[in-house]
Amino acid sequence: MSLPEVLPSRAEVIARVKSQGKRLLAVMPIHYPRALLRAYGFHPIELWGPPDAPVAQGARHFQAYTCDIVVKATSFLLSGGADVAEGILVPHTCDALQGMAAVLHDFVHPRQRVLTLYHPRERREADRLYYVDELARLGRDLEELAGKRPSEGEWTEALATETAATTALAELYRDRPRLALGDREFYTLVRSREYLPSEDFIRIASAVQRGAPRAADGVPILLSGIVPEPMSLFDAIHAAGAAVVADDLACGFRRVYEIPERGSALERLAASILDAPADPTRGTPLAERAEELILRMTSTGARGMLVYGVKFCEPELFDLPRLRHYLGEAGFPMTHIEHELVSTLGQQAVTRIEAFVETLQ
Amino acid sequence: MSTTRPASLPIAPAQPAAAGAARPSREGAASKPSTAFRESTYLKHLFGYEILGKPALRLQRWRDEQAIRAYEPKPTDVLSPPLVCVAQMKELMTRHYLEGRYASGVKKVAWVTSGAPAEILKAFGFFLVYPENHAALCGVRRKTEEIATEAENAGFSRDLCSYARTDLGTVLSGKTPVGRLPRPDLLLCCTNICQTVLYWYRNLADLFGVPLVLIDTPFLYGEAQPHQIEYVKRQIEGIIPVAEKVAGKALDEERFESVLQHARDAADLWLEVLNRSQNRPAPMTAFDGFIHMGPIVDLRGDAVTVEYYRRMLKELDARVAQGVGAVKDERYRVLWDNLPIWYRIGGFSKLLAQHGVNVVVSTYTYAWGELAPLIDPAKPLDSMAKVYLHPILNRSPADKLRVMRRMVKEFGLDGVILHSDRSCKPYSLGQIDERELLARELGLPALLLEADHSDPRAWADEQGNARLEAFVEMMEGRG
Numbered sequence: 001m002s003l004p005e006v007l008p009s010r011a012e013v014i015a016r017v018k019s020q021g022k023r024l025l026a027v028m029p030i031h032y033p034r035a036l037l038r039a040y041g042f043h044p045i046e047l048w049g050p051p052d053a054p055v056a057q058g059a060r061h062f063q064a065y066t067c068d069i070v071v072k073a074t075s076f077l078l079s080g081g082a083d084v085a086e087g088i089l090v091p092h093t094c095d096a097l098q099g100m101a102a103v104l105h106d107f108v109h110p111r112q113r114v115l116t117l118y119h120p121r122e123r124r125e126a127d128r129l130y131y132v133d134e135l136a137r138l139g140r141d142l143e144e145l146a147g148k149r150p151s152e153g154e155w156t157e158a159l160a161t162e163t164a165a166t167t168a169l170a171e172l173y174r175d176r177p178r179l180a181l182g183d184r185e186f187y188t189l190v191r192s193r194e195y196l197p198s199e200d201f202i203r204i205a206s207a208v209q210r211g212a213p214r215a216a217d218g219v220p221i222l223l224s225g226i227v228p229e230p231m232s233l234f235d236a237i238h239a240a241g242a243a244v245v246a247d248d249l250a251c252g253f254r255r256v257y258e259i260p261e262r263g264s265a266l267e268r269l270a271a272s273i274l275d276a277p278a279d280p281t282r283g284t285p286l287a288e289r290a291e292e293l294i295l296r297m298t299s300t301g302a303r304g305m306l307v308y309g310v311k312f313c314e315p316e317l318f319d320l321p322r323l324r325h326y327l328g329e330a331g332f333p334m335t336h337i338e339h340e341l342v343s344t345l346g347q348q349a350v351t352r353i354e355a356f357v358e359t360l361q
Numbered sequence: 362m363s364t365t366r367p368a369s370l371p372i373a374p375a376q377p378a379a380a381g382a383a384r385p386s387r388e389g390a391a392s393k394p395s396t397a398f399r400e401s402t403y404l405k406h407l408f409g410y411e412i413l414g415k416p417a418l419r420l421q422r423w424r425d426e427q428a429i430r431a432y433e434p435k436p437t438d439v440l441s442p443p444l445v446c447v448a449q450m451k452e453l454m455t456r457h458y459l460e461g462r463y464a465s466g467v468k469k470v471a472w473v474t475s476g477a478p479a480e481i482l483k484a485f486g487f488f489l490v491y492p493e494n495h496a497a498l499c500g501v502r503r504k505t506e507e508i509a510t511e512a513e514n515a516g517f518s519r520d521l522c523s524y525a526r527t528d529l530g531t532v533l534s535g536k537t538p539v540g541r542l543p544r545p546d547l548l549l550c551c552t553n554i555c556q557t558v559l560y561w562y563r564n565l566a567d568l569f570g571v572p573l574v575l576i577d578t579p580f581l582y583g584e585a586q587p588h589q590i591e592y593v594k595r596q597i598e599g600i601i602p603v604a605e606k607v608a609g610k611a612l613d614e615e616r617f618e619s620v621l622q623h624a625r626d627a628a629d630l631w632l633e634v635l636n637r638s639q640n641r642p643a644p645m646t647a648f649d650g651f652i653h654m655g656p657i658v659d660l661r662g663d664a665v666t667v668e669y670y671r672r673m674l675k676e677l678d679a680r681v682a683q684g685v686g687a688v689k690d691e692r693y694r695v696l697w698d699n700l701p702i703w704y705r706i707g708g709f710s711k712l713l714a715q716h717g718v719n720v721v722v723s724t725y726t727y728a729w730g731e732l733a734p735l736i737d738p739a740k741p742l743d744s745m746a747k748v749y750l751h752p753i754l755n756r757s758p759a760d761k762l763r764v765m766r767r768m769v770k771e772f773g774l775d776g777v778i779l780h781s782d783r784s785c786k787p788y789s790l791g792q793i794d795e796r797e798l799l800a801r802e803l804g805l806p807a808l809l810l811e812a813d814h815s816d817p818r819a820w821a822d823e824q825g826n827a828r829l830e831a832f833v834e835m836m837e838g839r840g
Contacts, residue, residue: 041402061793063811065520065783095556098580099790105582106759107794118579120588121552126595127577131590134579283559283575286567312520314786318560321516321566337820 003185006204010045010195014084014211017022017043017197024086026112028073028100029226030093030281031119033135033269034198035259037089038132039150042080045085046194051229051341053081061103067096068341069226074100077110083091084108085112087145089138092118093281093313101140115141121283123274131270139266152162155265163259165198166201166272168205170256174185176245176300177213179291183244184234190252218243220301222293225308226316228344233308240357248293254279280315289319290326295333303360306353307336333359392479396435402466415456422452439714441680441687444645446542446673447652451699453669454655458495464488465543472565472578474558475658476728477551477576478749480624480741481600484617485608490542491659492561496527498817500703502538509816511536522784523816525561532568545569547607549600551576552735555787574603578749581756594746618738620662621745625736631657632730637677637721638721639772642686644677647723647760649687650709651701657729692717693836696768698724698761698795699780699788700814705825712826716833722772724764725788728753731764758791762798769803776806776836778829783813807834 008016017024025037027044037044047071058074076082076128088110090101117138120127143149150158172179172190179186189208193201219242228234228249237244247253257272276282278289293305305327309316320336327334335356337349364445425448432442445786468488473479475493482489499505505523511530513519519526531537548571550562559575566573576596579589601612634653637644645653653673660666695713697720702709713720732751737744753761768774777799779792792809800807811826813819 063577063783063789063793066786066790092580095786096790098556099786100579102582102757102759103791103794106757106762106791107798116580116582120592121556121577122575124594124596124599126599129595130579130588130592137586137588202612280560280563283563283577293543314521314557315560317518317521318525318557318564320518322564324516 001199003181003189003208006198006207007188007192013197013200014045018084020300023087023092023273024085025115026077026082026088028090028093028097029069030254030279031273031276032089032091032117033138033267033273034165035158035265036135036139037142038158038162038198039155039265040139040146040149041150041154042087042142042146043197044089044142044195045082047076047082048194048227049073049229049341050076050081052343053079053153061108062099063214065312066099067094069310070096070100071314072341074104076106077104078108083111087113087115087142089115089117092116094313096312096314113141113145115145117144119243119282120271128267128270128274131274132266135266135270159259159265159268161198161202164260165193165202166257168202169193170258172205172208173253173256175210177216178210180209180211182217182234183238184231186232187228187244187247187252190229192277193255194251216243216245216301219357220361221301221357222246222248222300222302222305223228223252223296223308224248224293224311226310227341228308229339229341230345232345233349236353237306237357240350240354241361242306242353242357245302248296249280250279250281253277253296255356280319286319286322287326290323293323294327294330294332297327297330302332304333304335304356306356307334309336309338379793384820399466401619402463406467410460414459416458418459420450421455422448425451430583439689439711440646441685441689442549444649444653444673446669446674447649448667449672450653450655453660453665455810457659458498460541461488461490461539462541469546470543471547471549472562473549474551474554474562476554476749477755478597478600479549480620480662481597481612481617482547482549482604482743484613484620485604485610487547487604487608488543489659490545492528493524494655494659495531495537495542496524496815497537497703499527499531499538501706503540503704503817504536505704505815506817508534508536512641519784519816520660520783522555522561523813524559524784525557527815528561529564532565539701545571547571547604548573549576550574551578551749553578553749553752555785557786561579572603574600574748576600578755581750581760583757585750590746590750593750594742597742597745597749617741621738621741623664623667624662625733625738627657627661627663627666627670628730628733628736630667630674632727632733633808634670634674634677635722635726635730637674637681640681641694641773642684642688642691643719643721643772644685644687646687646710646714647697647720647753648701648706650723650726651703653707654726654729661729674780681832686719688714688717688719690717691719693719693775693833694773695720695836696722696724696765696772696774696777697780698765698777698792699782700725700785702780702812702820703815704817705812705820709829712829713833716830716837718776718833720778721774722768724753724768729765754787758795761791761797764797765799766803769805771798774805775839776808776832778808778810778832780814781809781811783811783819784816785814806839808832 025042027046053072053076058071170216221242223244259272259341278284278292429445471482471487472490508530509526511534512526656666732748735748796807
């Protein structure tokens with residue numbers, strides 16, 4: 001069976017999860033502690049837009065210079081798209097999402113409760129101590145919403161399942177050259193984490209056939225950015241003669257967490273996010289991020305980096321000049337294509353991709 | 362991997378092996394300057410700043426004061442003559458930037474964000490550079506476009522904050538209207554105004570190869586939680602060992618307490634200064650406030666700042682006693698939300714004054730005064746944690762709306778201008794709802810004015826002025 005046949009749709013997942021008596025939480029990008037949500041009986045459905053949401057309702061609350069993810073997600077929420085959810089979790093990823101959480105919380109007052117989570121931007125002892133307390137605070141909010149506190153058994157199950165799902169995702173990346181999946185299929189599977197229950201993800205990810213390692217089907221590149229929308233981006237990359245062999249996507253590799261085995265549940269969850277791969281939204285120093293990217297490109301054979309960035313995304317835009325410098329020094333060309341969240345890929349982007357791939361051939 | 366930085370940055374060197382442009386590297390700050398170089402930098406500081414600069418600026422101030430006092434108002438003037446103390450403010454700020462030109466090698470230099478707990482560094486004797494203030498100054502002098510273009514040419518998007526682009530443009534090109542900025546030995550960044558400063562200072566840390574101390578302040582969607590205050594306190598404590606290492610000395614507790622006391626006194630006075638505009642007519646405009654806020658931002662913790670605002674208050678009191686308003690025929694009183702549009706301050710002030718409008722208060726200038734009561738020099742770190750967690754920009758828009766509602770009442774306002782600032786998203790997101798609520802609940806004309814605090818390319822005079830005039834007409838229509 002092909003991947004699209006195996007993967008259930010969001011609507012199917014939502015119906016099934018609801019019928020199982022679980023509660024749904026709409027979750028904005030990027031990082032959040034899945035095991036914490038699970039322990040309290042919540043299932044996350046992530047909102048990265050969606051790209052085809054009309055902007056009118058969101059644009060009534062946000063200026064034209066606001067990132068599309070925020071405007072479209074707000075439109076989607078206001079049009080009733082997430083009415084099945086009992087709460088909306090808006091992690092503090094950037095100023096735009098801060099603004100979204102505040103506007104929802106203070107002015108829009110959606111039916112669902114608005115939950116927030118502030119991530120520290122460093123990895124010092126003070127940050128770790130704070131983050132554990134902050135996760136505990138989120139836990140108290142979830143407890144109020146759920147009307148219950150998780151048992152020891154529920155905590156154990158949640159941590160075990162989410163650790164297994166995290167491992168399954170990491171193995172997909174590790175085994176990538178051996179997987180019988182094209183780029184679009186691979187990222188469809190990776191992105192199914194945005195709505196699929198973890199046990200389903202583990203099952204489907206483990207079932208993907210592994211064969212002998214094979215060379216990339218085109219000029220190998222690393223794809224960076226927030227979210228590859230529309231997914232036809234991968235078709236355009238393939239048509240241009242390139243293949244994505246690694247990524248630095250906010251919805252992709254940046255969320256390949258490692259949940260440590262030691263410590264309390266909250267300490268483990270805090271560490272998994274704080275020690276995740278480099279991410280400007282978590283404040284990773286530039287040289288460190290560049291070093292990680294160069295290592296990833298070297299180990300996967302990527303020849304250049306394509307940054308596919310959402311317009312007005314400050315954390316991404318600020319890093320580009322220095323990343324270009326570091327990558328250039330290491331012999332890796334980089335190009336940046338800015339996009340809005342739409343369901344069709346513009347011809348201009350296609351041309352830019354073609355031109356970039358040509359320079360790498 | 363290589364960590365090579367650009368061959369040179371045209372910013373005054375801290376301790377280079379030879380005179381000229383800095384060669385930024387992580388090791389650069391640690392290398393010892395030669396005795397000859399040290400002597401020459403001290404001599405330059407002595408002659409350029411102490412012997413020649415300071416007296417020349419004092420003389421200039423005296424001349425400016427005389428000119429203001431001698432000014433004969435014309436019947437066509439819509440604004441009163443400027444406050445005489447503006448000459449001293451100009452002297453203080455110019456002296457600060459002049460000292461900066463000669464600071465490298467003489468003092469340790471720190472670049473800090475406007476909302477950072479800089480009192481600790483001041484107690485260590487660091488010379489402090491506020492890149493935001495420098496960028497605002499570039500805006501006032503209409504240099505932003507030229508300097509920001511340098512950053513844009515280096516790859517920084519025009520969608521990024523114009524303060525950041527201006528600062529990075531200065532770092533990369535050396536262009537600045539103040540002559541020269543001293544190279545930092547330390548960077549202190551506090552996220553209580555935005556996350557933008559984090560990305561901006563990460564770039565500075567990378568370009569200069571110097572330590573960056575981050576004070577990360579969780580955004581307050583409601584009341585501050587104990588763990589959030591504790592987090593900020595721990596980080597403020599963390600400044601001390603880094604500053605000690607860079608400064609090569611221990612923190613002088615007594616001096617720290619005195620700096621905090623000065624900071625508190627100045628903030629108290631600044632609040633009083635701003636509140637004087639509750640009088641009718643208001644003795645100053647919010648546009649004056651934007652200009653006079655230089656010392657409370659850049660020279661917070663200095664005795665001279667306390668002295669300056671005491672003098673300013675006295676002058677305002679004299680105006681109040683004589684019934685002198687900043688706008689000669691004050692008929693409408695307005696609030697300004699968000700940062701000013703630096704390159705249009707004078708133009709707006711006159712344009713509005715022609716219609717009898719005085720912008721008497723702004724949420725922005727209040728940010729440096731409203732938290733004064735929280736500063737407790739006897740409990741420095743605890744009180745600083747609370748102060749630096751609570752600026753208006755780190756609180757929810759509903760809280761800002763409460764502040765604006767209170768201002769409408771206390772200042773007897775007739776309208777509100779909300780500057781929708783492309784460069785300051787944390788301040789601007791939420792304004793659409795705020796405008797609607799202010800208009801609906803209080804029945805006030807409320808204008809959302811699209812611009813950028815520093816980059817004139819985001820402003821069109823014709824449309825902008827037309828919108829302002831329509832706003833004035835709405836107030837006139839209400840009688």
